């Protein structure tokens with residue numbers, strides 16, 4: 001009901017992060033790429049195996065002088081995996097505690113998502129992916145989010161050849177090369193989301209594409225991870241070169257993120273081996289949920305930012321750089337990562353959390369800086385309880401927005417409601 005919405009608005013009013021005037025609007029009017037690195041974890045950045053960097057191109061991008069990189073950025077997904085990441089990245093709303101919000105609410109709900117917001121600012125919008133549009137209900141959800149185009153598998157004739165596919169879809173190198181044809185036709189400025197897929201469990205890749213040695217943890221589903229990650233990295237490098245050749249590199253803001261872990265917590269011994277440790281505890285596993293978040297922004301001085309945040313914070317951050325004010329207007333539960341006023345509590349979907357002080361896993365609290373298990377003083381107990389209360393509140397409010405479809409009761413200033421019938425993603429018959 002409308003009173004549920006009031007509670008959300010009240011919360012946002014009491015917890016404003018605001019923008020950072022040093023960054024606000026610095027990328028205004030630029031094309032925007034959101035590049036999805038499937039199952040890509042932060043530990044891969046600068047990681048070496050047998051003396052070789054696994055992901056040299058992504059590493060170079062991470063360290064580029066015009067890239068804002070974040071090294072305390074966490075994925076916050078649950079069962080909805082990729083779809084949870086997409087929900088957060090493009091709506092600044094959480095996925096649900098169980099199931100996928102895109103599947104259960106993507107078709108019917110009202111959204112005020114990134115593509116719809118940017119369309120209001122003169123942007124053309126398109127998503128690209130080498131799998132079928134029914135997966136995660138993207139074909140319907142993207143209409144609700146206001147995507148004008150969705151180029152999925154059937155738009156890529158090369159996908160007809162079985163050997164061009166692996167796992168869930170078209171191999172990244174072919175997918176990205178062929179995507180450029182569509183990207184070049186988009187009127188500028190555009191917002192383009194590019195979702196890769198090859199670096200996906202169980203990390204299989206034919207001999208022809210496998211150009212990196214497997215790790216030797218002895219865990220079969222883990223040891224191929226660096227091989228497909230390396231393939232993704234090569235594909236990424238090629239894509240960046242295409243953009244440079246097409247003259248798109250310097251007039252675009254390129255956002256790159258890992259959607260979630262590639263190696264689940266069921267593989268503790270293998271994770272320990274990869275990290276060069278004897279064993280891993282709950283703290284190590286919490287830190288293992290870091291994923292890359294990088295914004296290549298030609299108009300700003302880059303560097304590695306240590307603020308604690310997660311996928312929920314991506315959209316307000318991007319909007320800040322694009323000069324679109326979100327605080328006080330949009331119902332977004334994350335906060336600008338560049339803001340100096342931000343709250344650095346990172347909620348996980350199960351109610352655990354990380355802050356610069358505490359890492360809370362079940363009944364255990366670790367010191368985030370040292371990784372030591374803490375015996376809390378009375379004051380610390382109060383702080384942890386307050387943080388927990390914040391986490392529960394924000395997750396609960398987000399769930400209300402999604403499950404009760406609250407955005408239908410509110411239209412932000414300058415926002416035109418999405419009409420799904422405006423969009424048709426079927427391949428034209430020509």
Ligand code: GP9
Nearest residue numbers: 080081082083131135168
């Ligand atoms: C498939 C892909 C995989 O289209 O996005 O989703 P995931 O299994 O990672 O959630």
Ligand code: MN
Nearest residue numbers: 039081082259
């Ligand atoms: Mn995924």
